[in-house]
Every structure is written in C-alpha cells, then in structure tokens.
Amino acid sequence: MHNAIPDSINMKQKQELLGVITGIFIFSLLFHRQDLGLNLLIFELIYLAYLVLTKQLDFKKINILIYSLAVLLTVFFTVLIHSVFSFIMNFVAVFILVGLIIYPEIKSILNSIALAFNNSIQSQVVFLRKLSGTQLKGKRLGTYLWKSRIFVIPLFIILIFILIYRNSNPVFDKIVTKIISTLNDFLLSVFKNFDALILVTLFIGLVICNFLIFKSKNQKVIDSDVGSTDALIRKTVRRFRSFKITGLRNELKAGIFLLFILNILILAINVIDIIWVWFGFEWEGEYLKQFVHEGTYLLILSILISIVLVLYFFRGNLNFYKNNRLLKILSFIWLAQNGILTISVAFRNFWYISYFSLAYKRIGVFIFLVMTLYGLYSVVIKVKDKKSSFYLFRKNSQFIFFLLVVCSLVNWDVVIANYNFNKADTSFLHLNFMATLSDKALPYLDKSLSEVQSIDSVQKDKFRFKEKFMTPFEYNSLIQNRKFQFKEKWVNKSWLEWNFAEYRAFMKLR
Numbered sequence: 001m002h003n004a005i006p007d008s009i010n011m012k013q014k015q016e017l018l019g020v021i022t023g024i025f026i027f028s029l030l031f032h033r034q035d036l037g038l039n040l041l042i043f044e045l046i047y048l049a050y051l052v053l054t055k056q057l058d059f060k061k062i063n064i065l066i067y068s069l070a071v072l073l074t075v076f077f078t079v080l081i082h083s084v085f086s087f088i089m090n091f092v093a094v095f096i097l098v099g100l101i102i103y104p105e106i107k108s109i110l111n112s113i114a115l116a117f118n119n120s121i122q123s124q125v126v127f128l129r130k131l132s133g134t135q136l137k138g139k140r141l142g143t144y145l146w147k148s149r150i151f152v153i154p155l156f157i158i159l160i161f162i163l164i165y166r167n168s169n170p171v172f173d174k175i176v177t178k179i180i181s182t183l184n185d186f187l188l189s190v191f192k193n194f195d196a197l198i199l200v201t202l203f204i205g206l207v208i209c210n211f212l213i214f215k216s217k218n219q220k221v222i223d224s225d226v227g228s229t230d231a232l233i234r235k236t237v238r239r240f241r242s243f244k245i246t247g248l249r250n251e252l253k254a255g256i257f258l259l260f261i262l263n264i265l266i267l268a269i270n271v272i273d274i275i276w277v278w279f280g281f282e283w284e285g286e287y288l289k290q291f292v293h294e295g296t297y298l299l300i301l302s303i304l305i306s307i308v309l310v311l312y313f314f315r316g317n318l319n320f321y322k323n324n325r326l327l328k329i330l331s332f333i334w335l336a337q338n339g340i341l342t343i344s345v346a347f348r349n350f351w352y353i354s355y356f357s358l359a360y361k362r363i364g365v366f367i368f369l370v371m372t373l374y375g376l377y378s379v380v381i382k383v384k385d386k387k388s389s390f391y392l393f394r395k396n397s398q399f400i401f402f403l404l405v406v407c408s409l410v411n412w413d414v415v416i417a418n419y420n421f422n423k424a425d426t427s428f429l430h431l432n433f434m435a436t437l438s439d440k441a442l443p444y445l446d447k448s449l450s451e452v453q454s455i456d457s458v459q460k461d462k463f464r465f466k467e468k469f470m471t472p473f474e475y476n477s478l479i480q481n482r483k484f485q486f487k488e489k490w491v492n493k494s495w496l497e498w499n500f501a502e503y504r505a506f507m508k509l510r
Contacts, residue, residue: 013130019050020127020209027205030496032198036087037079039496044075044094047212051101061104067097070405077409082440082499089408092401102215103222108394109401111225115218122216124207130214230391232382252327255313259330262306266337273344281347283355296365299345303372306338307379311392314383331383335376342372357420357427360412367407374399411501413437417444424455428463431470435478439486440501443508446483449476483509 099112
C-alpha cells in the first residue's frame with residue numbers, strides 16, 4: 001500500500017513526459033519551416049483530444065465548455081480568415097482555457113490568464129525537475145548529470161595543458177592542428193545538410209508543449225479569486241463612528257455638488273454635439289483631423305475619467321449610506337449623458353468614414369465604443385445593486401473577450417477593400433493605404449490602370465489636398481507585382497499552410 005502512491009505518481013510523470021516528447025514531435029512535423037494555416041487547426045484538435053482522453057476537460061462545468069468552444073471557433077476562423085487578429089484571439093482563448101484547466105472553479109478570466117501566465121514559466125521548471133527525476137537503469141537521470149560534474153574540472157585542466165604544449169612545442173602544435181582540422185572536416189561532412197532551424201522549432205515546441213501539458217497552480221491567484229465576490233461588503237468601524245458618519249456626509253455633499261455641476265457641463269456639450277455633429281454636420285473639404293482624432297481621443301478620455309469618478313464615490317460605505325439617493329440619481333444621469341457622448345463620438349467616426357473611407361483604427365474606434373457603452377452599463381448595475389470592483393472587472397473582461405472573438409471572425413481587409421473602392425466616388429481613397437492590405441484582399445485591390453485613373457480623376461476634383469499620394473500607375477504596378485509574388489508563393493505552399501482566405505484570393509486571381 002505504501003508503494004502504490006509513489007508508483008502512480010511516477011507513472012503520471014512518465015505519461016506527462018511522453019506527452020511532451022510526442023507533442024514536440026508533432027509540433028515539429030506541423031510547423032517546421034511552415035506558415036500558420038491548417039497545421040494550427042490540426043495541432044489544437046490533437047491537443048483538445050488529448051485533454052478529453054486524459055479527462056482534463058469537464059464539460060459539465062459551463063466555463064470549460066464555453067472556452068473550449070471559443071478555442072475551436074477561433075482556430076477554425078484562423079484557417080478561414082487568416083488574420084493576425086484571429087491568431088491573437090485564438091492564442092488568448094487557449095491561454096484562458098489552460099488557466100481554467102489549472103483551476104476550473106475560477107470566477108474571472110483575468111485570474112485565469114494570470115494562472116496561465118504563471119504556468120507558462122513554472123511549467124518549464126516542472127519539466128526540468130521531472131526530466132531529472134526520470135529513472136534510467138534504476139537511477140535518476142539527475143544523478144547521472146550530477147555525477148558527470150566530476151569530469152568538468154579535469155577536462156578544463158587538460159585543455160589548459162594542451163594550449164601550453166601547443167605554444168611551447170611546434171611539432172605538437174602541428175599534430176593538434178591536424179587533429180582539429182580533421183575533426184572539423186568530419187563534422188562539416190556529417191552536418192553538411194543539417195537544418196539548424198530545426199533546433200529552434202524543437203525549442204519552441206518544447207516550451208509550448210510544457211505549457212500545455214504540465215499544470216502548475218499559483219495559490220495566491222486562486223486565493224484572491226476565491227476571496228472575491230460580486231457583492232460589495234460593508235466595512236463596519238466601531239471606533240470613531242461619529243467621525244466616520246461625518247466624513248461620509250461631507251463626501252456625499254462634495255459628490256452631489258461635483259456631479260450636479262458636471263451634469264450641467266456635459267449637458268451643454270451633448271446639446272452642441274446633437275445639433276452640430278448628429279444632424280448639422282457639413283464637410284467643407286478639410287482633413288477632419290481635429291474633428292475626429294484630437295476630439296475623439298479627448299472625449300474618450302473624458303468618458304473613462306467619468307467612469308472612474310463614479311467608481312470613486314461608490315467605492316465603499318457610501319453605497320450603504322441611507323441618504324445617498326440624490327447622489328445615485330445624479331450618477332445615473334451622469335453615466336447616461338456619457339452614453340450620449342459615446343454616441344456623439346460614434347457619429348464623429350461615422351462622418352470621418354463617410355468622407356475618408358474605412359481604416360483599421362476607424363473600425364477599432366467603433367469596437368472600443370461598444371466596450372465603453374457596456375462599461376457604462378456595468379457601472380450603473382454596480383451602483384444600483386451595490387456590486388464590487390471584482391464584479392466590474394469580471395463582467396467587462398468577459399464582454400471584451402467575446403466581443404473581440406466575434407470581431408476576429410470578420411475578414412476586415414476584404415471589407416475595407418470592397419467598401420473603399422465602392423465609395424471612391426464620394427469618399428477619399430488613400431491608395432498608399434490600400435496597397436498595404438494583405439494578400440487576402442488582392443482580388444478586390446486588383447483594378448486595371450484605366451479604372452484607377454478614372455477613380456483618381458474623380459478624387460482630384462473632390463479632394464484638393466496638397467500632399468502627394470501614390471499615382472494610379474504606381475499603384476497598378478505595385479498590385480500587379482504583388483499578384484505575381486502571391487501566386488508564386490501560393491503554389492509553392494505546403495498543404496499544412498493552407499488557409500481558405502488566401503485560397504479564395506488565389507482562385508479569384510487565376
């Protein structure tokens with residue numbers, strides 16, 4: 001009975017080490033000198049199958065089920081969309097899932113990410129420990145390595161004497177030089193066709209497989225998550241109670257005064273924006289940089305400060321103070337007005353796109369504004385239902401993750417290329433930017449010289465900017481060159497690098 005537990009632990013260690021070695025082999029076969037594509041889908045499906053077979057995925061737990069599906073969804077769309085955005089979201093989904101496997105009862109995905117990050121480092125240490133503890137002919141591998149240290153000093157002394165004798169005896173120097181030359185020629189002949197990059201692939205595979213297979217808990221993160229709750233807890237202070245109540249009254253009065261004045265100020269801003277930006281905006285041929293860039297960033301900053309302001313007043317016992325009704329009403333009005341301000345920022349971005357077409361940052365602004373609106377809503381719930389800061393971080397991190405997952409399912413380069421060329425008669429078409437879109441969008445960027453010249457003539461009549469942009473001839477030449485390079489690259493790709501987005505582009509360009 002006493003030997004049963006150590007034997008089972010030893011067996012588990014061997015299974016994990018075998019899993020790592022197998023994983024490195026599979027990783028090298030799939031990714032060595034290969035671009036990401038179908039190989040990523042295959043690798044993650046194998047990993048999920050491994051988790052199912054080793055009973056590490058408990059689908060009865062809703063979080064495990066949801067984030068397993070998120071991994072599957074994002075990895076499928078990395079093959080379909082093949083964008084950096086989709087790759088990043090797949091990486092984040094895998095990271096969260098590993099954290100959940102380490103501690104399935106985790107409440108916040110931020111804590112899950114913290115567990116996974118800790119595991120990314122600790123798993124490498126665990127691997128080295130388990131490798132050194134592996135039995136070889138009845139002894140641990142670490143024992144052999146430790147004993148081999150006795151040869152280090154003698155070898156070092158031998159090298160010193162060889163150097164001394166070489167410098168003191170020309171005949172001996174010639175003999176040693178000939179031996180070194182012969183050995184060097186032998187090694188060069190042996191490793192002549194050796195692919196040194198395989199060592200890099202093996203190392204990366206080792207680090208990734210250690211992270212995915214070995215699980216190391218960080219008790220501090222787990223304890224912090226266990227001790228956190230959505231409900232705000234009232235802190236009672238027995239001593240100096242009258243002083244504390246007076247402090248709350250003063251804070252309440254300061255909050256009411258501040259939010260009352262701020263509500264009047266933001267009301268003025270909202271009225272101006274509704275009249276000027278929502279319904280009365282007229283473009284007069286300017287760049288709109290101040291209108292959108294500086295204006296948008298400052299308004300977003302003010303909205304974030306507004307959220308922090310409300311969180312400051314409702315950070316503690318003021319939530320439970322019986323006379324806080326007016327402060328709550330003013331806070332709700334303030335948050336609602338910030339919601340209107342968020343919509344005003346969306347209108348600014350809308351007008352910018354109407355006259356200057358789509359771009360990554362302009363799409364990003366809309367995504368960020370959706371996050372902001374949800375953030376404002378979550379703060380309302382926090383104040384209304386006396387929720388904790390942990391609730392805010394938990395809910396907002398979940399919403400942001402799933403919103404970004406949904407956004408990563410869109411082929412934005414194709415959307416941008418289609419929209420911008422279709423709107424070229426009314427919106428500014430920045431050829432310099434269009435020429436930088438990925439290969440996936442090439443079929444939609446591929447316009448004849450006459451088409452681009454026709455667009456350019458319309459653009460010059462409508463947009464009289466002083467800056468020099470790419471000419472139609474330069475644009476057409478660049479796209480034709482990119483087409484040739486893309487086709488040549490695609491036909492030479494391995495099936496492991498296959499992805500639907502580039503396959504579709506290739507078929508359209510044939």
